[in-house]
């Protein structure tokens with residue numbers, strides 16, 4: 001298991017104020033962050049831009065030192081056992097970083113493998129095996145600059161596996177990839193965790209990908225951990241409200257207060273739930289008997305629908321249509337980052 005214990009990272013930079021003057025600026029990118037990563041599990045790390053995800057991954061990969069706190073990998077402390085930890089971890093970044101373009105795919109793997117002290121016979125075998133595994137067997141001896149984006153990304157995966165790490169950190173692994181290639185990569189990530197028992201930490205701006213792959217998700221905002229839970233539970237804890245739309249014909253203004261009273265009394269809408277009534281505007285040329293659009297956010301959408309349908313009939317309204325929208329992880333992350341959830 002990997003455990004980050006109350007880790008803080010402060011960057012210190014200099015801001016030039018003129019020819020001879022500069023001021024020191026401190027940025028607290030990660031604030032007292034504790035999280036764990038288990039073998040065989042895919043753990044998400046989410047947050048808006050600047051939340052501290054890349055900084056966290058770079059610290060876990062031993063590329064950056066925390067300013068405070070500790071990181072343990074299978075009981076080894078990162079300060080004391082850095083090189084033993086480097087054998088157990090690796091990082092794969094999306095985009096086109098971390099590869100040598102003039103070298104071939106095979107040469108890239110052999111170079112990166114040599115950094116882990118693999119001997120040349122093992123390097124040859126491992127490179128061949130990994131190139132075939134990621135479908136680059138035939139392109140192995142072409143320079144990387146001739147590879148497509150998807151091929152480069154598959155080579156990144158092979159590079160990240162060259163030391164057979166127990167833990168893999170993936171920073172935007174499907175960035176800029178076409179849908180079928182991204183899907184193929186997601187399949188690889190899933191099988192690395194579920195069939196080969198690797199512990200994976202994943203950051204991605206594609207929240208559907210996170211929802212689909214991750215067992216657990218950590219949500220960061222300005223360097224702080226806001227929540228850690230399964231994607232489903234985060235959605236229901238944060239954005240558990242469903243939005244229900246009704247189109248009602250025959251609306252009369254005197255129904256406005258009656259509807260609100262009824263919703264409060266029967267469904268118990270609280271202050272986080274809201275009701276909105278959209279009437280077709282006379283200016284837009286619509287006739288007054290055109291249906292109104294009623295939108296209600298509620299944690300109990302089923303109850304809302306079963307209670308509201310008889311009320312509309314009792315009040316002489318005709319339900320033209322109704323539909324319910326389920327919230328997703330994206331809704332939850334936006335609400336969390338906006339501080340709208342306690």
Ligand SMILES: Nc1ncnc2c1ncn2[C@@H]1O[C@H](COP(=O)(O)OP(=O)(O)OP(=O)(O)O)[C@@H](O)[C@H]1O
Pocket residue numbers: 011012013027028029047048049050051052053054055056
């Ligand atoms: N080398 C650096 N020097 C100074 N400040 C930095 C450095 N790297 C990152 N930061 C700052 O630290 C904070 C966290 O940045 P980080 O790149 O970890 O966030 P992120 O969540 O990965 O963002 P993104 O989604 O945009 O990649 C930001 O305020 C950023 O400006």
